[in-house]
Amino acid sequence: DGREKHITEIIEPPEPVPLYKYHCDSKFYLEPLKDMLREKKVYGLIVLDRREATIGLLKGRRIEVLDYDTSMVPGKHRQGGQSSVRFERLREIAIHEFYKKVGEMATNAFLPHKDKLVGILIGGPSPTKDEFYQGEYLHHELQRKVLGLFDVGYTSENGLYELVDKAKDLLSEVDLVREKNLMSRFLYEISRDGLAVYGEEEVRRYLELGAVDTLLVSEDLRLERVRYRCPTCRAEKVVTLKGKAVSRQICEKDGVEMEEVERTDIVLELSEIAERMNTKVEFLSTETEEGEVLLKAFGGIAGILRYKPK
Ligand SMILES: [Zn+2]
The missing domain is CATH 3.30.1330.30 (Ribosomal protein L30/S12)
Structure with a gap:
């Protein structure tokens, strides 16, 4: 009948909307809100090598970094004066300590999300990620949520993205x-x-x-x-x-x-x-x-x- 109706609706999002979108349309732009509702299930992400580790969460399509740390593991080459057996032994201990620490970081990061946590992905080079998984450094409740291990080249924040990308078939299968x-x-x-x-x-x-x-x-x-x-x-x-x-x-x-x-x-x-x-x-x-x-x-x-x- 030619009359125009102006309708303003304010929806309080459950979390801050991490994007800004200018949208001038006759329809409502709800996709980001629907994504948030989908985010009620999350995946835990761990990427590590012997030098560093990053812990994050995959929520819907967003990746959130929760923790990052570097290790004190010495490089492969010993310095003069050290015996190679002793050097190797110290190195092994340092690696074990680092895995333990990453396990604790994961516990602190993931246990609060336990109810929504669908599964955990671990990424890194071989044999680091395998050693970490097989050594059961994760809290037992988290250890049994591990869905898969993936080769990734980065172990910083970029590694989390690489991990999700490599695991995308598995993730859709799980869903x-x-x-x-x-x-x-x-x-x-x-x-x-x-x-x-x-x-x-x-x-x-x-x-x-x-x-x-x-x-x-x-x-x-x-x-x-x-x-x-x-x-x-x-x-x-x-x-x-x-x-x-x-x-x-x-x-x-x-x-x-x-x-x-x-x-x-x-x-x-x-x-x-x-x-x-x-x-x-x-x-x-x-x-x-x-x-x-x-x-x-x-x-x-x-x-x-x-x-x-x-
Ligand atoms: Zn009436």
Whole structure:
């Protein structure tokens, strides 16, 4: 009808947004926010050789450096006057001490993230990374989370990037296996009419009751919650629309056309409820058959329940 609507929505991000993007568009720019929600699972990164070590976290697509240190391990060539046996012995001790220290650095860096930590990657030259892994220098809870060892050339911050790059096939494999497992759990519960729900309204209802343990959302879900308000009586109505879609809402009391006042991506809306209720949120791609099933057969929104409310 030619009228223009200006809508401003302020979403408080769970972490500072590490980028600045000028975006002038009719649609909302939500990808960075969705990335943050995905960041709820993290991978531990360790790169080391005998001289230095860097510890970091992979969160979503971001790498965060947590710790860095250098060793006191002497070079391969001894100085005059030292016996070679004694020199080698001292060198071995220094290497062992350094591995121990890296293990402690990793413990301090990763244990606080234990619940979100999906796995750990170790990078470095051979045989350093193998010695470090086989020598079990990591805390036992971390040691069993090691997903793989990779050859990398750098052991500074650059090494973390190199490590993630080399491990990308393994990482997507791990993600897919996790997704498959989540969906099998959900489908099993559905098949026995047990602890599972699906569909937007049903899931929202159980979420608000605090009954959902894990919320499963398809990454390809494109739905928005749109709030309308009557300009005359101020009555409000919230409807779910396909992304960017507009609809005409008429006030039931006075027959006046309502105005759109707010629009939120449904993923954010549901994630906020999940956050309040301590519900885990999992984004499932449609790269697996199970992920396709979530989107096509269950509307892209499902929940595994903690208990079944009466
Ligand atoms: Zn009205």
